[in-house]
Amino acid sequence: MFSKACEYGIRAATYIATQSLTGRRVSLREIAEEIDSPMAFTAKILQQLSRNQILDSAKGAAGGFEIERARIDQIRLGDIVFAIDGNAVYAGCGLGLRECNAAKPCPVHDKFVAIRNDLQQMLENTSLYEMTLGLEAGLTYLKR
Amino acid sequence: MFSKACEYGIRAATYIATQSLTGRRVSLREIAEEIDSPMAFTAKILQQLSRNQILDSAKGAAGGFEIERARIDQIRLGDIVFAIDGNAVYAGCGLGLRECNAAKPCPVHDKFVAIRNDLQQMLENTSLYEMTLGLEAGLTYLKR
């Protein structure tokens, strides 16, 4: 559904958020270990999230990544997906037609629209904060 | 959502179905033109669908592809997707975890399950025949 880059990005942002909630800034190394992702590749994705103001990075010794407390509430899962995969998830015909809309639809246009609307709703309604809740309680996981 | 191969496969199967309804067997060349897909690549996909009994192929002059009338009603969109993309659509964690289930879920496991169930329902409830209806009536399209 999402690209690998996007999957890593969501997991990374979620982990960073859990740590930022306790005021801890985390390093790339730690992130990659905690979400079990390739470190250098994860670095690229974090850069992208940083450029898109999803998270803040600090260079130098004791540097790392963090997310402002207030932003953890505001950032939606969809923001992260958009920052990495663009609008590919929402746009684009399910059968790959360049133009596909209500006026000239593909044979499954309506059915796909319905499902993508559900997906979009979910992505827009899910906050980063919400994703951190189960993690701290040990009810959800970011690796394995 | 689906691979390019899968998109072409669905479009091809749908076109073949419309023509098989009138007893016409169609050639690869015609299919590729009608669904606007790369011919040689489409050939590979049709082979795959043929091996999976989604459609029948006939070699030699006047050969081509067709689908038995009775099968057009029986084949579901999900059968085509499964023949090409396997169970990737249903299985697999939304965040890319190797193991993700109700016991040890990722932070968005439940939300993804809900959406994927909807998708699965749609794929299993949509028959190839149903997809041909709008096409003949000029209400839906397979290219552009």
Added chain:
DNA sequence: CATAAATAGGACAAATTTGTCCGAATAAAT
């Protein structure tokens, strides 16, 4: 100031997906 620890970014490499080419096999038509 020097050093160490960290991110930034460019170039490159590997893997996967997408797409092409061509010869072999098959079957209808002349």
Added chain:
DNA sequence: ATTTATTCGGACAAATTTGTCCTATTTATG
């Protein structure tokens, strides 16, 4: 029987995505 039109299948090529490596830059700390 030969020709012609077609699918089959293998090898290859291109494009994209995923992943690695190395150097430069930045910043805290002694």
